[in-house]
Amino acid sequence: MSRTLIELLRAGDEGLPADAVLTDPDVTSSYANDMASFCDAGTPAVVVLPRTVEQVQHVMRTATELRVPVVPQGARTGLSGGANASEGCIVLSLLKMDRVLEINPVDRIAVVEPGVVNATLSRAVNEHGLYYPPDPSSWETCTIGGNIGTASGGLCCVKYGVTAEYVLGLDVVLADGRLMSTGRRTAKGVAGYDLTRLFVGSEGSLGIVVRATLALKPQPPQQLVLAAEFGSAQAACDAVCRIMEGGHVPSLLELMDRTTIRAVNALAHMGLPETTEALLLAAFDTQDPAADLAAVGALCEAAGATQVVPAEDAAESELLLQARRLSLTALEAVKGTTMIDDVCVPRSKLADMLEGVERIADKYSLTIGVCAHAGDGNTHPTVCFDATDADEGRRARESFDEIMALGLELGGTITGEHGVGVLKKEWLAREIGPVGVEMQRAIKTAFDPLSLLNPGKLF
Numbered sequence: 093m094s095r096t097l098i099e100l101l102r103a104g105d106e107g108l109p110a111d112a113v114l115t116d117p118d119v120t121s122s123y124a125n126d127m128a129s130f131c132d133a134g135t136p137a138v139v140v141l142p143r144t145v146e147q148v149q150h151v152m153r154t155a156t157e158l159r160v161p162v163v164p165q166g167a168r169t170g171l172s173g174g175a176n177a178s179e180g181c182i183v184l185s186l187l188k189m190d191r192v193l194e195i196n197p198v199d200r201i202a203v204v205e206p207g208v209v210n211a212t213l214s215r216a217v218n219e220h221g222l223y224y225p226p227d228p229s230s231w232e233t234c235t236i237g238g239n240i241g242t243a244s245g246g247l248c249c250v251k252y253g254v255t256a257e258y259v260l261g262l263d264v265v266l267a268d269g270r271l272m273s274t275g276r277r278t279a280k281g282v283a284g285y286d287l288t289r290l291f292v293g294s295e296g297s298l299g300i301v302v303r304a305t306l307a308l309k310p311q312p313p314q315q316l317v318l319a320a321e322f323g324s325a326q327a328a329c330d331a332v333c334r335i336m337e338g339g340h341v342p343s344l345l346e347l348m349d350r351t352t353i354r355a356v357n358a359l360a361h362m363g364l365p366e367t368t369e370a371l372l373l374a375a376f377d378t379q380d381p382a383a384d385l386a387a388v389g390a391l392c393e394a395a396g397a398t399q400v401v402p403a404e405d406a407a408e409s410e411l412l413l414q415a416r417r418l419s420l421t422a423l424e425a426v427k428g429t430t431m432i433d434d435v436c437v438p439r440s441k442l443a444d445m446l447e448g449v450e451r452i453a454d455k456y457s458l459t460i461g462v463c464a465h466a467g468d469g470n471t472h473p474t475v476c477f478d479a480t481d482a483d484e485g486r487r488a489r490e491s492f493d494e495i496m497a498l499g500l501e502l503g504g505t506i507t508g509e510h511g512v513g514v515l516k517k518e519w520l521a522r523e524i525g526p527v528g529v530e531m532q533r534a535i536k537t538a539f540d541p542l543s544l545l546n547p548g549k550l551f
């Protein structure tokens with residue numbers, strides 16, 4: 093069976109060249125997991141690295157003919173096991189399809205292949221005075237295909253919105269190998285159902301994205317960052333509410349709790365203030381960022397900030413952002429493994445969320461650090477645990493689940509940006525209910541009747 097699979101993958105005019113079909117188990121096993129390393133994963137039968145749309149079509153036709161599951165992958169920085177291999181699957185890595193095909197300043201669009209790294213696209217469009225806002229903290233490695241697969245957010249989404257807002261059109265290879273184009277490259281367009289939006293966040297379960305048309309913005313002025321220290325996480329959340337209620341539009345509003353601050357210092361010696369309970373980072377990319385920061389600084393003080401320090405220049409601002417971007421990696425270093433919750437609550441419930449997480453950490457005697465895209469209400473309570481300690485692993489999973497339950501109780505969602513993957517499968521049903529699941533399954537069946545695309549994820 094497996095020899096036939098490999099032979100067919102290489103066969104014909106559109107067959108993959110030998111170096112695009114990896115079969116050495118030592119190599120293929122390294123493609124088994126994304127960054128949620130503790131999630132179950134199968135062993136891939138083969139890893140393919142196509143360079144063309146036709147090759148992707150050939151892979152899908154072969155998979156359909158032999159009924160072999162296919163797991164699409166970008167850079168595998170996902171945090172929910174969404175890109176994990178299933179047993180005997182074809183891992184379809186899009187990393188070699190990494191060309192920026194077009195940047196059009198008049199239409200304000202970019203057309204890219206799925207393997208383009210987020211930061212590469214950002215820098216490329218900057219050269220044209222343009223801006224691609226979605227900026228996950230993993231932006232130096234994660235790909236646009238993966239960003240579309242998970243509907244990624246990031247730091248600047250509080251002002252500019254998430255990936256979904258920037259995907260105008262897609263070319264998608266369907267499970268049976270047909271090529272479908274969705275959406276548009278125009279500023280407006282309402283022809284038919286919005287299949288483009290349906291694919292954003294579909295976690296590789298409906299089709300393989302092989303090309304994306306993305307909306308761009310004019311490049312804003314350089315942002316300036318302010319850091320505010322608080323004696324409690326609740327006071328920092330109060331400041332977030334005051335800032336949003338006051339009508340301010342920060343380009344970033346991020347929170348790090350004490351555990352996260354200490355973890356970042358331990359990893360990168362960044363000199364963040366360790367005695368503080370929470371650090372709020374606010375930024376403005378307006379014409380007069382200093383004036384905006386002064387107004388927001390005053391609101392932080394009114395909420396009880398013990399210190400408010402505006403960055404003096406772009407370099408200092410970038411240093412603060414680097415600290416925030418390192419948060420998840422730093423928390424992973426605390427105990428070797430993390431389960432990263434991604435609960436998003438209405439901003440007005442942020443303080444309740446953080447208070448509840450503290451309670452849950454105490455109940456399970458665990459270290460749970462919280463960093464958050466606070467302006468979006470999107471928290472990342474990160475359960476730090478030793479994966480070799482069975483009891484700690486069990487407590488980690490229970491606390492992780494209890495945090496999601498708390499998020500739903502507060503009117504939130506189990507995932508603001510990381511997706512469901514395998515990690516939150518049971519929780520999707522709790523959030524959307526049986527009718528919601530039934531309709532989602534019907535959509536899945538319409539696109540993928542043999543259930544070959546990323547099986548075992550989402551439902």
Ligand SMILES: Cc1cc2nc3c(=O)[nH]c(=O)nc-3n(C[C@H](O)[C@H](O)[C@H](O)COP(=O)(O)OP(=O)(O)OC[C@H]3O[C@@H](n4cnc5c(N)ncnc54)[C@H](O)[C@@H]3O)c2cc1C
Nearest residue numbers: 166167168169170174228229235237238239241245296301
């Ligand atoms: C340190 C760190 C920080 C992070 N910070 C953020 C953050 O701030 N915001 C955020 O949203 N996420 C964040 N993430 C999570 C992760 O980086 C994002 O989910 C990212 O979008 C994944 O991109 P990827 O290329 O690694 O995709 P992968 O992990 O390889 O895949 C993600 C999903 O997309 C599917 N997929 C990939 N390519 C395609 C394709 N071409 N067609 C169809 N489906 C496809 C996969 O099957 C999978 O379900 C972070 C991760 C890390 C490790």
